[in-house]
């Protein structure tokens with residue numbers, strides 16, 4: 001136990017032989033990877049390779065079939081979430097989840113709430129921040145994502161790119177130590193993609209451990225410290241970005257990078 005902890009001091013997310021099946025379909029076939037604290041990990045791979053499932057497992061949105069994921073001092077396994085060998089209640093799991101921000105392809109803003117209310121709801125309800133404090137933090141983040149004038153707007157009056165920037169700001173309101181992005185720009189027109197990627201790069205990942213599922217390989221090469229490549233549920237590449245991009249192990253990844261012009 002002590003040994004585990006010592007080893008994990010510089011590791012933020014430790015995947016240990018993670019397997020996940022949906023019925024007979026095995027989607028993750030034994031993923032082992034140690035993500036260092038503060039890493040920015042690009043998660044690459046073709047559609048259906050298991051990227052979303054892997055990321056969702058970290059956030060307890062999917063239960064593992066086998067193996068475990070250690071996130072800080074919580075160990076997520078097939079039978080539940082444990083800390084110091086004790087199974088955590090749903091309530092405690094919810095508390096862990098607040099330290100993990102997740103941004104999806106679809107923006108998931110509350111449509112009936114203004115931008116400001118979208119941002120302050122969880123910090124007031126979950127972190128017990130006062131309205132004044134939450135509002136101050138929200139305005140600060142809205143300035144940082146370049147949208148302070150949209151505080152009183154409703155989501156349907158914003159472009160997709162603006163909605164996604166708000167969704168990122170809303171996640172950051174909880175000051176999570178981990179940020180997960182699942183194809184944050186794939187629902188956007190190409191001209192709106194850049195503004196969202198800039199926010200991801202400049203703001204969301206600073207000092208945090210981030211996993212970014214993306215098809216934007218140039219972006220991945222520019223921002224990622226580490227790269228994971230999934231192929232049919234197997235981790236075919238994992239390592240520092242410079243290494244994986246310049247010297248991928250598998251011929252399939254080589255072709256994948258070449259076809260993207262890297």
Ligand SMILES: Nc1ncnc2c1ncn2[C@@H]1O[C@H](COP(=O)(O)OP(=O)(O)O)[C@@H](O)[C@H]1O
Pocket residue numbers: 022025027045046047048049050051052053054
């Ligand atoms: N809830 C689910 N039930 C059944 N099959 C699923 C479910 N979620 C994902 N899958 C299947 O798992 C495989 C991997 O999906 P996913 O993790 O979404 O891949 P990716 O994000 O890389 O495109 C796909 O074949 C998908 O159809």
Ligand SMILES: [Mg+2]
Pocket residue numbers: 051052053182
């Ligand atoms: Mg996906």
